[in-house]
Amino acid sequence: MTPPRLLDENALQEREQTIITVAITLIQRLGIENLTMDKVVAQVPFSKGTVYKHFIGKEDLLLAISNHAIKVLSDLFSRAYLFKGCSRERMLLLNFSYLIYAILYPELFQSVICAKSQSVIGKASEQRLNENDELGVELLTAIHGIVNDGLADDSLTLPEYMNVQQLSFANWSIAYGAIALLSGEVESCSGRTDLIVERELFNHSNLLFDGMGWKPLTKDKKHCTELTIALQSLFPQELALMKEKGRQLNFS
Amino acid sequence: MTPPRLLDENALQEREQTIITVAITLIQRLGIENLTMDKVVAQVPFSKGTVYKHFIGKEDLLLAISNHAIKVLSDLFSRAYLFKGCSRERMLLLNFSYLIYAILYPELFQSVICAKSQSVIGKASEQRLNENDELGVELLTAIHGIVNDGLADDSLTLPEYMNVQQLSFANWSIAYGAIALLSGEVESCSGRTDLIVERELFNHSNLLFDGMGWKPLTKDKKHCTELTIALQSLFPQELALMKEKGRQLNFS
DNA sequence: AATAATAGTGACGAAGCGTCACTGACGATT
DNA sequence: AATCGTCAGTGACGCTTCGTCACTATTATT
Numbered sequence: 001m002t003p004p005r006l007l008d009e010n011a012l013q014e015r016e017q018t019i020i021t022v023a024i025t026l027i028q029r030l031g032i033e034n035l036t037m038d039k040v041v042a043q044v045p046f047s048k049g050t051v052y053k054h055f056i057g058k059e060d061l062l063l064a065i066s067n068h069a070i071k072v073l074s075d076l077f078s079r080a081y082l083f084k085g086c087s088r089e090r091m092l093l094l095n096f097s098y099l100i101y102a103i104l105y106p107e108l109f110q111s112v113i114c115a116k117s118q119s120v121i122g123k124a125s126e127q128r129l130n131e132n133d134e135l136g137v138e139l140l141t142a143i144h145g146i147v148n149d150g151l152a153d154d155s156l157t158l159p160e161y162m163n164v165q166q167l168s169f170a171n172w173s174i175a176y177g178a179i180a181l182l183s184g185e186v187e188s189c190s191g192r193t194d195l196i197v198e199r200e201l202f203n204h205s206n207l208l209f210d211g212m213g214w215k216p217l218t219k220d221k222k223h224c225t226e227l228t229i230a231l232q233s234l235f236p237q238e239l240a241l242m243k244e245k246g247r248q249l250n251f252s
Numbered sequence: 253m254t255p256p257r258l259l260d261e262n263a264l265q266e267r268e269q270t271i272i273t274v275a276i277t278l279i280q281r282l283g284i285e286n287l288t289m290d291k292v293v294a295q296v297p298f299s300k301g302t303v304y305k306h307f308i309g310k311e312d313l314l315l316a317i318s319n320h321a322i323k324v325l326s327d328l329f330s331r332a333y334l335f336k337g338c339s340r341e342r343m344l345l346l347n348f349s350y351l352i353y354a355i356l357y358p359e360l361f362q363s364v365i366c367a368k369s370q371s372v373i374g375k376a377s378e379q380r381l382n383e384n385d386e387l388g389v390e391l392l393t394a395i396h397g398i399v400n401d402g403l404a405d406d407s408l409t410l411p412e413y414m415n416v417q418q419l420s421f422a423n424w425s426i427a428y429g430a431i432a433l434l435s436g437e438v439e440s441c442s443g444r445t446d447l448i449v450e451r452e453l454f455n456h457s458n459l460l461f462d463g464m465g466w467k468p469l470t471k472d473k474k475h476c477t478e479l480t481i482a483l484q485s486l487f488p489q490e491l492a493l494m495k496e497k498g499r500q501l502n503f504s
Numbered sequence: 505a506a507t508a509a510t511a512g513t514g515a516c517g518a519a520g521c522g523t524c525a526c527t528g529a530c531g532a533t534t
Numbered sequence: 535a536a537t538c539g540t541c542a543g544t545g546a547c548g549c550t551t552c553g554t555c556a557c558t559a560t561t562a563t564t
Contacts, residue, residue: 033371036551047513052553119285161504162455169433169447170456177429181421195421203414204422204460211463252413288520299544304522 016054019044020068023061027107032114037061059123063132066115069108070135073101077142079234085226087150088214092223093230094146095175095205096249099198100231100238102183103247113180143168155215167212174204202227202251224251268306271296272320275313279359284366289313311375315384318367321360322387325353329394331486339402340466344475345482346398347427347457348501351450352483352490354435355499365432395420407467419464426456454479454503476503 022043026035037058041048055061080094102109114120121129147168150156158167182197206218231249232239242248274295279287289310293300307313332346354361366372373381399420402408410419434449458470483501484491494500 031370033369033374037553038551041514048553049513049555050511053511057553058551117285118283122285159455159459165446166452166455169452170459173429173433173452173456174426174460175429176433177425177427180432181425181428194417200418200421200425203411203418204425207411207422207460207463208426208456209463211459211461289522290520293545300522301524301544302542305542309522310520 012054015046015050016064019051019054019061020064023065024068024107024111027065027111032107032110035062056125057123059120060125060128062111062120063115063124063128065108065111067128067131067135069105069112070132070139072105072108073098073112074135074138074142076101076235076238077139081142081145083230083234085230086216087146087153087155088209088216089223089226089230091143091146091150091171091209091214092202092205092227093234094142095171095201096198096227096231097235098175099179099183099201099249100235100242102179104238104241104245106183109179109183140168140172143171147171150214157213159212170208170212171205174208175201178204196250198249199251227251264306267298267302268316271303271306271313272316275317276320276359276363279317279363284359284362287314308377309375311372312377312380314363314372315367315376315380317360317363319380319383319387321357321364322384322391324357324360325350325364326387326390326394328353328487328490329391333394333397335482335486337482338468339398339405339407340461340468341475341478341482342401343395343398343423343461343466344454344457344479345486346394347423347453348450348479348483349487350427351431351435351453351501352487352494354431356490356493356497358435361431361435392420392424395423399423402466409465411464422460422464423457426460427453430456448502450501451503479503 019040023035023040026039026043030039035058037048037051040061041051044051055064076097077094080090080097083090083093085093115124115132124132144164147156147164151158151164156167158164162170178197178201182195182200202224206223210218239249271292275287275292278291278295282291287310289300289303292313293303296303307316328349329346332342332349335342335345337345367376367384376384396416399408399416403410403416408419410416414422430449430453434447434452454476458475462470491501
């Protein structure tokens with residue numbers, strides 16, 4: 001006997017996306033700490049059992065949200081990667097695309113961070129973890145690409161004891177540090193009076209790039225107005241959205 | 253009538269410390285995600301009600317643990333601050349003291365990060381939040397101090413658009429980024445093959461310091477052996493403990 | 505119509521959090 | 535010595551959340 005095929009793959013995907021979207025909305029409204037499966041189920045046109053067909057548990061759903069979030073970020077990264085400009089400028093743009101993302105979608109940014117914790121990873125499905133890995137690699141690809149371009153046109157030289165991966169990671173790491181500590185309503189860093197996340201990200205990036213000898217150095221060229229223009233051309237919609245939120249980037 | 257004084261302040265403090273210690277042990281054993289008040293109560297010689305006299309909720313206990321953790325870190329920081337050496341070397345040492353801390357006490361490191369989240373902050377007691385602020389400032393004091401020493405002896409000059417606080421924060425931020433992404437068993441950063449936290453921390457720190465123009469620059473002096481020696485003299489016990497754990501620092 | 509296999513449901517058990525009505529101990533008062 | 539008032543301490547209980555599973559509904563095949 002042939003087992004009846006009642007569910008098409010497409011509808012399944014769609015339903016999964018519905019659940020994820022609802023969950024993200026709930027996180028926006030109530031905060032990630034108040035997300036419960038019961039609330040998700042209540043907001044969704046199917047029952048608990050069905051939701052649990054898609055996600056083996058709350059943590060699996062969280063990781064799915066994180067994966068969705070990484071896809072959104074990935075899009076911003078690739079725009080920075082494809083920008084026509086010198087490599088150093090593009091890397092700075094990439095860092096700022098990360099910032100824009102963190103400001104515009106704080107709930108997504110938070111989900112990704114939250115999903116890194118052992119408590120989530122330990123309970124998510126194998127498949128979703130694999131997807132997470134792939135997406136992570138995809139993100140790094142953009143960074144690697146820019147570093148490689150810098151090496152190719154000689155505006156950047158590898159320090160003797162560092163390879164491309166390490167340089168790329170250094171960039172990711174400093175952007176992550178500044179944004180995680182300063183962005184959002186997270187009371188992350190006491191004594192952080194007068195610290196403005198976009199300004200610090202700008203400064204940290206330039207200090208790092210100067211330290212790498214990534215040309216043009218700050219002493220030869222102020223990257224400030226250039227960045228403003230590039231951001232405007234690359235992320236017009238996003239900046240407009242931020243303006244609506246009453247948030248404008250300001251690095252003087 | 254005189255209200256009977258039956259409880260002395262000292263015993264209260266001691267009891268609170270007992271609870272905190274037990275909770276930390278539980279976190280070590282079971283992971284922070286599996287810490288429950290019931291388990292703490294079961295391990296402690298007094299009842300739930302009494303525990304809740306000290307901590308208004310689970311989150312309050314978590315913040316108390318975080319505060320304890322910061323005190324431990326503070327001690328390491330001040331040792332780095334008091335080291336006899338040039339300012340740049342001391343700042344590098346401070347960053348490494350942070351790393352040692354993260355490796356030696358991963359549960360404390362994790363508690364601090366965890367306690368930054370809105371879900372914890374929002375439910376902790378006012379008093380404990382104040383203590384947290386003070387401790388945070390204390391931490392930054394050591395960093396500020398080293399930066400100021402660097403400025404005083406002219407090995408470091410403020411970039412025109414940055415002040416002491418910003419420079420200090422830059423250092424904190426890059427150390428945080430590297431350690432948070434690479435240290436511990438947190439599956440934080442996919443595609444992180446071949447990244448070794450101590451080596452990357454070493455590199456990021458030096459790139460940043462070079463970018464700041466903090467003398468002596470890497471091109472004039474390899475800071476590698478110097479760091480090894482200083483670490484051995486400042487943190488002999490800690491390094492020995494790490495060795496016991498089968499973990500040695502390796503930045504080549 | 506009967507059957508078989510899958511899709512979907514929601515009541516329920518387990519576990520965790522935090523409360524509150526109660527117990528008991530001790531000093532003060534009579 | 536008896537009574538009272540106050541406060542430390544207790545743990546059973548109510549509430550919420552998670553995730554399961556026995557059951558119902560739906561659809562394709564015979």
